[in-house]
Amino acid sequence: MPSHDAPPRAGSAPPSDHGGRPVHDADVLVLRGGRVLDPASGHDGEADVVIERGTIVRMGRGAAEGFEGEGVTSIDCRGRWVAPGFIDLHVHFREPGQEYKEDIASGLRAAAAGGFTAVCAMPNTRPVNDNRAITELMVARAREVGGARLFPFGAITLGSKGEQLTEMADMKDAGAVGVSDDGVCVMNAAVMRRALEYAATFDLMVSQHCEDHHLTAGAQMHEGAIATKLGLRGWPREAEDIIVARDVLLNVRARARYHVAHLSTKGAAAMVREAKARGQRVTAEVTPHHLLLTDHALLGYPTSCKVTPPLREAEDVEAMIEALRDGTLDCIATDHAPHSPIEKDCEMSAASPGMIGLETTIPLLLGLVREGKLGALRLIEALSTSPARISGIEGGRLGPGARGDVVVLDPDLRWTVGRDTLQSKSLNSPWLGHELTGACMTTFVAGKAVWER
Ligand code: DOR
Numbered sequence: 001m002p003s004h005d006a007p008p009r010a011g012s013a014p015p016s017d018h019g020g021r022p023v024h025d026a027d028v029l030v031l032r033g034g035r036v037l038d039p040a041s042g043h044d045g046e047a048d049v050v051i052e053r054g055t056i057v058r059m060g061r062g063a064a065e066g067f068e069g070e071g072v073t074s075i076d077c078r079g080r081w082v083a084p085g086f087i088d089l090h091v092h093f094r095e096p097g098q099e100y101k102e103d104i105a106s107g108l109r110a111a112a113a114g115g116f117t118a119v120c121a122m123p124n125t126r127p128v129n130d131n132r133a134i135t136e137l138m139v140a141r142a143r144e145v146g147g148a149r150l151f152p153f154g155a156i157t158l159g160s161k162g163e164q165l166t167e168m169a170d171m172k173d174a175g176a177v178g179v180s181d182d183g184v185c186v187m188n189a190a191v192m193r194r195a196l197e198y199a200a201t202f203d204l205m206v207s208q209h210c211e212d213h214h215l216t217a218g219a220q221m222h223e224g225a226i227a228t229k230l231g232l233r234g235w236p237r238e239a240e241d242i243i244v245a246r247d248v249l250l251n252v253r254a255r256a257r258y259h260v261a262h263l264s265t266k267g268a269a270a271m272v273r274e275a276k277a278r279g280q281r282v283t284a285e286v287t288p289h290h291l292l293l294t295d296h297a298l299l300g301y302p303t304s305c306k307v308t309p310p311l312r313e314a315e316d317v318e319a320m321i322e323a324l325r326d327g328t329l330d331c332i333a334t335d336h337a338p339h340s341p342i343e344k345d346c347e348m349s350a351a352s353p354g355m356i357g358l359e360t361t362i363p364l365l366l367g368l369v370r371e372g373k374l375g376a377l378r379l380i381e382a383l384s385t386s387p388a389r390i391s392g393i394e395g396g397r398l399g400p401g402a403r404g405d406v407v408v409l410d411p412d413l414r415w416t417v418g419r420d421t422l423q424s425k426s427l428n429s430p431w432l433g434h435e436l437t438g439a440c441m442t443t444f445v446a447g448k449a450v451w452e453r
Pocket of ligand 1: 092124182183184209306307308309335337338352353354355
């Protein structure tokens with residue numbers, strides 16, 4: 001698009017600070033007539049959004065009036081949803097170490113294609129991101145690639161071995177958004193207590209993978225009738241519940257920013273609800289797959305459905321939806337966990353746990369909205385405003401002064417999940433080959449299109 005010295009504007013437009021300086025591509029971006037969902041202000045209705053130099057300057061009905069002509073990119077959003085860019089607190093990109101599954105470039109492309117403008121990368125890379133150098137490497141690589149923004153989690157313990165605490169302050173300095181040993185649980189209560197206390201001293205978020213490994217040794221799926229039928233060793237709900245209960249207790253005194261990763265059981269949801277009611281510092285996330293699938297999905301032994309924590313039962317899924325609706329579960333995080341055929345085309349016990357999720361989240365969860373199980377504004381809040389609040393990452397709102405991180409969705413577009421439609425390097429999704437309804441059409445980061453369908 002052509003550049004110009006001073007963008008055209010009308011009387012109702014806010015004052016400009018361009019002062020004749022050169023302006024770049026998409027200096028003024030106008031999203032016209034979409035269904036604008038802004039959970040931060042409670043707005044859900046037809047409106048325009050105007051982004052100038054990477055920042056939202058106007059939002060509302062008729063807000064685009066006067067913004068036209070040269071230097072203004074105008075996008076007709078009628079029939080589309082316009083929302084704050086999504087923020088994912090839980091993805092696994094495999095760089096450094098296992099780039100054949102996903103690297104930072106492909107991961108960030110998948111994020112943008114799914115409507116995510118910021119993602120938090122878990123530290124279970126090879127080697128584990130347990131020090132400043134690796135955090136810096138990830139941040140630098142993401143900057144080089146551009147597009148969606150990447151915020152690494154550093155490990156809680158060295159090598160995520162659960163023994164010695166990492167230099168969390170150092171990693172925070174280098175850009176870590178929080179700490180987690182995700183993939184494994186910090187099993188030693190004394191270590192976890194120290195981790196909470198230490199992280200609290202500089203208000204760093206601590207995300208826990210809640211799994212008592214003694215109770216899950218050899219487990220391939222949720223413990224229940226289906227596991228018995230399939231002859232697979234089960235992982236009982238208690239393995240998750242015990243750790244949530246323990247950590248909530250430990251955090252009474254520590255008062256750290258404690259966060260439960262990929263919560264999956266009805267008991268853990270009840271505990272988080274009660275802890276919040278007591279005024280305790282705890283937040284929690286839920287994955288799309290734990291909102292949609294049960295252990296029945298394991299019938300036929302599809303390794304794409306092997307995840308940790310495992311897919312639970314219908315009563316857990318109902319409890320997840322209820323807890324998401326009432327705010328017990330603050331946000332939705334994908335736990336995007338790419339694996340190659342080497343790790344997945346094998347027997348269940350040899351398969352790595354995890355499924356990809358960045359690009360299927362929106363169509364899948366729009367299904368819950370269509371079924372009347374979840375409000376549209378709450379869905380957008382759980383994908384943007386809430387994770388922004390929990391992590392401190394800027395974003396999650398559309399009003400004047402907000403970052404121009406915005407997604408435009410087509411809730412009705414049908415597409416088939418496959419190699420030619422996904423940006424991720426990996427295809428380990430139970431929805432591979434399925435037709436889904438709803439897609440992210442355009443993703444803007446600071447007003448710049450980083451994805452266009
Ligand atoms: O399913 C999962 N896969 N859960 C985790 O906690 C780790 C992840 C991975 O890294 O593949």
